[in-house]
Amino acid sequence: MMVLLVFRSRQLDGVLDRFPGTSYFNVLDPALEGYWKFLGRVDAEQTWFFHAPVDRADADRSTDFRPLVWSAVGAEIDVDVQHVGFWDMRFTLADSYRAGRLLIAGDAAHSHPPYGGYGINTGFEDAANLTWKLAATLQGWGGPRLLDSYDAERRPVFASTRDHFIARAIEVDRDFLATYDPETDRPAFEAAWRERATGSPAEVDAFEPNYEGSPIIAARGGAGPSARGRHETRARPGHHLASQPEGTDVDLFDRLTGGGFVLLRAGTTGEEFVAAAERAAVPLSIVDVDEDVRDAYGSDLVLVRPDQYVAWVGDGGQDADAVLATVTGRAGR
Incomplete structure (x- = not known):
């Protein structure tokens, strides 16, 4: 209480x-x-x-x-x-975020103490993940597996946040206070306290919600959706697109708000995705980027979802129809 x-x-x-x-x-x-x-x-x-x-x-x-x-x-x-x-100080997590036509998000799907702003930000990310999938389903270009991917992506992220960050913070502080006492050994206490402070940036860097292993991410590998990761500029399937390098001419994130997929491309590649999107009626826009952006993101082609997560990366020559079928929930793995 x-x-x-x-x-x-x-x-x-x-x-x-x-x-x-x-x-x-x-x-x-x-x-x-x-x-x-x-x-x-x-x-x-x-x-x-x-x-x-x-x-x-x-x-x-x-x-x-x-x-x-x-x-x-x-x-x-x-x-x-x-x-x-x-x-009440407690953690709760719904058994499922979807039951037929019913989908839940935010505090209806998970609740936890107000530690670190995780609650409101988790709710925002639920909404960002779910709304484009609802729109895609209602507009007819989302496949039958798309709405199920909401639970598959978001539920494990909260479980990871709960276990690896919120609950762990309580356990770490409990163990620290049981081990060090400034009244009995002040130098040891202060040394351990300084070490805690230096470890804080690594703890922040380790909180990086991602959807690796999601059924609608067009890349193999990854242990599955989690709040644990590492922030990188390189574009990685299942991870949020990193901020663009400073000094680039095009404001990429102003171009990622149209409600459809965006293909960032360097050079003249990517036409196969335009044709595949037209065949599948998937909204897709092309944003040409310069070499600085290409070098920062590490690929000639970066396919970005409406929620600004990377769905796929490549350098041309891939089966664009298969990629789009996966990322829109029309293909299963």
Whole structure:
């Protein structure tokens, strides 16, 4: 059971001025075994939010929760509570994101604590993945397997996010606090704390939701959709198209918003895809790119889905009809 407080304080800014420019704080307490107290700014006008684990017996809006705030910030500051709420720290994942004509997304498909913004961003990605597939199905160019690929792509990504990042963060903090204690060995604690800080960029880099192994990605290999990966500029099937190199003439991402597939091409290749798309009535636009973009993405041809994920890469000579059949759900593997 977690309590949510929204409060105003004139003094909290002064207590936290040793962390300039910081607006969000996690507070670790060995007694909580890895679960956080955390607080952050609601606005620049001295309004804050605060979450902390509480006993269910205390889940009463009349309880004085100011001592919880004081213990987290280390000082008895003024706390004018504006709102008190309660929520359960839990992870839930639907058994399936589709049952016939019913499809679910966002919090209806998965729920988890508000750690790191995973919830709202996972919901956005659900919508981005599902909407183009619904449109393709309704417009007639999406194949019979396309809507099933929504569950196949998105559900494993959330499971990976839950297990490898959210739950793991709790476990790592629990183990850290059980191992290091500044009261008994401060040098060891501070050395381990610095090591945690240097490892944070690698943790961020490892969060890279992707659809490798998806039935509608035209490439073999990959362990399957996951939130684990590594950010790269190279275009890889199943991964989001990376930002284009600086200084390129064409703003690629302005050209990826038409609702259909986009083929990025360097040189004169790719005509076979234009003909195949016409035969299958698949909306496809061509964007010619310069050598800098081609070198960054690593292929003469990059086929990009409406949700800006890479569906296929190649250098010409492939069976364009087979590729389009796979990426639109008209072929099975």
